[in-house]
Amino acid sequence: MKISGLGxxxxxxxxLMVGTLALTSPPANYHLLKRIPLGAAPGxxxxxxxxxxxxxxxxxxxxHGTEVKVVDADSGEVEGTISxxxxxxxxxxVKELGRGFITDADSGKVFIFDIATLKVTAEVQASKGAHGxxxxxxxxxxxxxxxxxxxxxxxxxxxQTVVKIFDLGGPSLCAVADGKGMIYAxxxxxxxxxxxxxxxxxxxxxxxxxxxxxxxxxxxxxxHRRLFAAGxxxxxxVMMDANNGKVIQSFxxxxxxxxxxxxxxxxxxxxxxxxxxxxxxxxxxxxxxxEVETVTTEYGAKTMALDPKTYNLYLTTSDFGPAPPPTxxxxxxxxxxxxxxxxxxxxxx
Numbered sequence: 001m002k003i004s005g006l007g008x009x010x011x012x013x014x015x016l017m018v019g020t021l022a023l024t025s026p027p028a029n030y031h032l033l034k035r036i037p038l039g040a041a042p043g044x045x046x047x048x049x050x051x052x053x054x055x056x057x058x059x060x061x062x063x064h065g066t067e068v069k070v071v072d073a074d075s076g077e078v079e080g081t082i083s084x085x086x087x088x089x090x091x092x093x094v095k096e097l098g099r100g101f102i103t104d105a106d107s108g109k110v111f112i113f114d115i116a117t118l119k120v121t122a123e124v125q126a127s128k129g130a131h132g133x134x135x136x137x138x139x140x141x142x143x144x145x146x147x148x149x150x151x152x153x154x155x156x157x158x159x160q161t162v163v164k165i166f167d168l169g170g171p172s173l174c175a176v177a178d179g180k181g182m183i184y185a186x187x188x189x190x191x192x193x194x195x196x197x198x199x200x201x202x203x204x205x206x207x208x209x210x211x212x213x214x215x216x217x218x219x220x221x222x223x224h225r226r227l228f229a230a231g232x233x234x235x236x237x238v239m240m241d242a243n244n245g246k247v248i249q250s251f252x253x254x255x256x257x258x259x260x261x262x263x264x265x266x267x268x269x270x271x272x273x274x275x276x277x278x279x280x281x282x283x284x285x286x287x288x289x290x291e292v293e294t295v296t297t298e299y300g301a302k303t304m305a306l307d308p309k310t311y312n313l314y315l316t317t318s319d320f321g322p323a324p325p326p327t328x329x330x331x332x333x334x335x336x337x338x339x340x341x342x343x344x345x346x347x348x349x
Contacts, residue, residue: 016041027311027349030280030295034346035307036076036249037233041065042083046337048133048316050174050259051305052091057115060305061091061100061280064342068102070118073307076344078301080118085111092142101142101157103130107313110144110153112160115204122160128155132174138181141273147171147187152185154178154201157241166201174259176220176227182241184227186215189349193218193229193240207245211238219262219269224286230257230271234315237271239289248287253279254294258302268292274334300337301345313347 002304013304040046043066047311052061053073062069067083067089086106093100102111108130112122129148136143141163142155150170154163170189175196177183183196187206191213195205208217212231220227225242230253237260241247256274263270269289271279278295300317320335327333 001313027268028280028292030278030293030313030347030349032297032345033312033348034076034344036071036344036346038062038064038069038071038078038342038344040340040342041067042268043086044339046339046342047087048318048337048342049088050090050302050314051314053092053305053307053314054093054095055307055309061308062314062316062344063088063091063102064316065120072307072345073312077347078281082111082113082118082120084120085109089131091134092133094135094142097157098206099157100186101133101135101144101155103133103214105129105131106147108146108149110142110155112157120156122297124155124160124162126155126162127151127165132172134177134183135178136198137179138177141198143175143177143183143198145175146275147170147173147188150189173216174218178220178222178225178242182242184218184220186218186229188214188216190216191231192271193227193245194247199275203246207240208247209238209240210247211250212238216225216257217260217271219230219260221262221264221267221283221286222265224283226283226286228269228271230260230264232257237281238313251279251281251289251290252293253277256302259304260305261306263306263308265312266311268311270304270306270313272297272301272302272313274300276301276317278304278313295347296345297345300335310348314343315345315347317345 011073058073064112125147127149132145170187175185227240254275260271262272267283281289282319301315318337319341
């Protein structure tokens with residue numbers, strides 16, 4: 001049958017629209033692709049925290065007790081190990097300098113390594129509890145967020161020296177930079193997000209995250225100036241305006257949130273929790289998130305990174321034994337990781 005004129009045009013437009021919708025539809029049905037055992041780190045106990053993806057180099061950096069495991073992003077095979085630390089938390093990369101920066105909470109130091117060789121080349125004294133770490137391209141500085149000391153350490157990555165130690169008035173675990181001179185950091189004690197001028201090093205604003213509480217993680221849609229803060233008490237995710245701190249939307253989440261990641265290419269937000277869940281949302285507009293799915297992973301897989309090339313998710317966890325008895329310092333202890341059971345989980349769609 002021959003189709004001509006407006007009929008043919010209409011059908012062509014229909015196929016074009018269907019194709020466009022298919023391309024813009026958020027990926028879903030995330031499931032486990034690989035489970036990779038990685039064994040014990042040197043020293044006693046078992047601990048793991050943030051992951052960092054270098055998508056161009058196809059590397060994933062996994063913090064693990066006294067060491068960083070560096071694995072191939074596609075195969076999961078170990079490419080190298082950076083060791084000799086005490087209790088590490090985060091890794092930030094400054095690709096133009098060929099350097100990486102690792103926070104070590106127990107020593108209060110930031111260790112600097114050569115990205116090419118994975119060898120530690122220097123160390124900088126930060127503060128006790130050095131935890132989250134980011135690179136801000138506007139100020140060209142590294143920021144270490146030190147929860148035990150309730151401050152942040154500003155480091156010049158080129159001279160490898162401390163620029164300033166800045167009081168935050170409460171413990172902050174992580175932060176995001178907008179690339180234009182502002183840094184946003186969470187404050188657990190006050191249940192706020194702090195807006196910090198990264199060059200003047202002043203706090204410009206403090207914004208409550210209610211109905212969430214004790215914000216543990218933070219991500220950003222830089223194009224639309226949206227912050228995504230997730231807290232533990234109450235267990236909520238909130239979307240905030242990065243210009244004025246207004247809370248636009250909120251969602252209940254599972255227990256023990258630690259990381260959320262926003263991917264601008266697919267306009268999706270991923271939130272991981274200790275309970276073994278990844279909550280996935282799509283940003284339909286700058287003022288509306290919609291829930292896509294909740295993926296069950298494994299207990300303890302509270303930290304996560306996303307590969308912007310494949311959109312795969314990387315999480316780490318271990319087996320766990322019973323929680324120790326409560327103490328005055330730790331009234332609600334968590335189950336203890338079993339040494340030697342550390343593993344990488346890769347989820348895809």
